[in-house]
Amino acid sequence: MPQAAKILVLNGPNLNLLGRREPEIYGRATLATIEAACRGKADELGLAIDFRQTNAEGELLGWIHQARDTVRGIVINPAALTHTSLALLDALKAAELPIVELHLSNPHARESFRQFSYVSLVATGVICGFGVHGYLLALEAIAQLVKANGKVRRRSRAR
Ligand code: DHK
Secondary structure, eight states: OOOOEEEEEEEOTTGGGTTTSOHHHHOSOOHHHHHHHHHHHHHHHTEEEEEEEOSOHHHHHHHHHHHHHHOSEEEEEOGGGGGTOHHHHHHHHHHOSOEEEEESSOGGGSOGGGSOOSGGGTOSEEEESSTTHHHHHHHHHHHHHHHHHHHHOOOSSOO
């Protein structure tokens, strides 16, 4: 049986507070619930996921640096770093992987400072406004991208 493609699912600052933090905007599901839903979806799609959250920008950048050689794609909810981090944009560019940018809320319908995304400049596509379901849509999207990529680019390392 072929090895499942590995996907990194990243969550940025404050997303550890999901369920308690502004539930009218971000919903009542906790990050643990979201991770469990992602694991179920990944199994369905034949993907292996590495699901992580950090409040530290440097840690997030380090994970992205490693991803270049260890995974086939990245799903990222960069949270507030979406709108502020040029370093995140550069790290994602350097990863040279398919990237799905994800937001629980629809930042375009919110404050003006949320309407610019550094990450969108490098993302293959963006999913926003669908709450927890967005994570499942993002996994479907990355599965398609990885499949399409595999057809044109075979790499020797298993990842
Ligand atoms: C999460 C955050 O923490 C915000 O800073 C972003 C994003 C939106 C979300 O909707 O998942 O602006």
